[in-house]
Amino acid sequence: MKGRVLVLDQIDGRQAAALLVDGRLEELAIDPKDDVAIPGAIYRAVADRPVKGQGGIFVKLPEGSGFLRQISGVAPGQRLLVQVTGPTEPGKAVPVSIRLLFKSRFAIITPDAPGLNISRKIKDEDRRAELSAMAEAGMAGADDRLGLILRSGCLEAEDTAIAEDIAAMRGLAEAVLADSSGPPELLVDGPSAHDLAFRDWLDPAVDDADTDPDSFDRHGVIEALEALRTPQVMLEAGAHMMIEPTRALVSVDVNTGPDTSPAASLKANIATARDLPRQLRLRGLGGQVVVDFAPMPKRDRHILDQVLKAAFKTEGETNLAGWTTLGLYELTRKRDRLPLADLLPRDLP
Missing domain, CATH: 3.30.230 (Ribosomal Protein S5; domain 2)
Structure with a gap:
């Protein structure tokens, strides 16, 4: 289906929203399973204790703690208005800022x-x-x-x-x-997922919207979510990339499949570079990302540099660190949502 379509539905009784562009899933939002702090929420907090060496301070929230990086002029016991800036990782404080929007x-x-x-x-x-x-x-x-x-x-x-x-x-x-x-x-x-979609994704002048029941299944969103559960992302001509999060980083491995020629390597690497921002965004992955591209001559690296720069141009807080001495490519991406694996139920409808 051509054009942009905003699709609103529910997953496991929770609000879910998807944006399709020419039939391909480009954006996804799903309400979390538990009563957790949602990015954008604003709290009245109380400054607690500074964290030496990290340039921040813990703040008391109604349930649990937040972590504020800006500590200039903030003293323990001080009342603050803070806004949640990202998802809460297991075992860590909620990231907050005193810069409200x-x-x-x-x-x-x-x-x-x-x-x-x-x-x-x-x-x-x-x-x-x-x-x-x-x-x-x-x-x-x-x-x-x-x-x-x-x-x-x-x-x-x-x-x-x-x-x-x-x-x-x-x-x-x-x-x-x-x-x-x-x-x-x-x-x-x-x-919520629906509010976020209407607020930030919908362009009434050009977008269609489907809010009827079972819209995810009707537009192929359920099928796309099932594909995102697996680490393998198929590319052209039998090539694929494997996206596997670990405790320390997100590993991306590019394989050309049966064709091992230099031309096939460059083609698979370019396809990976173009789709990687979308894959990380939809899967809710961030932090340090290490890409093991398919083998290719060093002289072709500048091509990938340009493709990656263009692909990540609109991806918010991303740092393209570049090539390591071992020939790997490193980048960092801000964690802006919970991992998709933590949001989906075991069995989709």
Whole structure:
């Protein structure tokens, strides 16, 4: 199926969302099994104790602890407003930040980052002028600490919807910022899978959406999830890559299959480089990633360097460290979601 389709369903009684582009799974979100801190959630916390050597401090949350890397000016016992920045790994504290974002489909309120900004993706000068006027009107009389970013979806959105989003996010931010006293407490829950999909993935101008029951099965999402359970990813001409997470790193091994020629190696390596960001994203894998590409001449490495750079360009916090002396390729990717293996039930519908 051509085009973009947003598919909303449930897995094991939990919300799940998928974005298909030309029939291929590109984005996936599934609510966690347990009552855990969801990225984007905002808490009132209490600073606990610094962690020597790690440049951070533990903070007390309603259930458990969070870890805050920014400690300048933070003293034990101090009340803080913090936002969850990523998934909680087993046995570790919840990663949090004091940099809060109140995000909706069209607007982002940025406390302690004042200014009115419009997404650079909106190039039309007339539309930018209209949005600038809406931003000024929506933030008139607001606290000087509050900033506003109007997102790229504002280009085709109705002015009324944009104004409503600005007012809603401003009101929420002002209410939360005024509620810093008291014991640790959840103030704003993180977005569910469906909320996240509508907020960050849906483009009403070009996307279709299927919210009917069994939509995952109807669009082939269940089949794609079953494929993501296995380490093997098939490539062209019998080649494949094996993606296997370990405690220390994610190992990726590229094999050409029956064809062992240099041309086959380069072709398989390029295919791996192009699909690797999507595979890591959908599988919920991050941290240190080590790729053992199929054997090829060193002179061809610059080709892979360019392909990898282009492939990971929009992948957020990724560091392409490059080649090791043993001929492996290293990169790091921020863990931005729970591993898919922890989210799926043993048996899919």
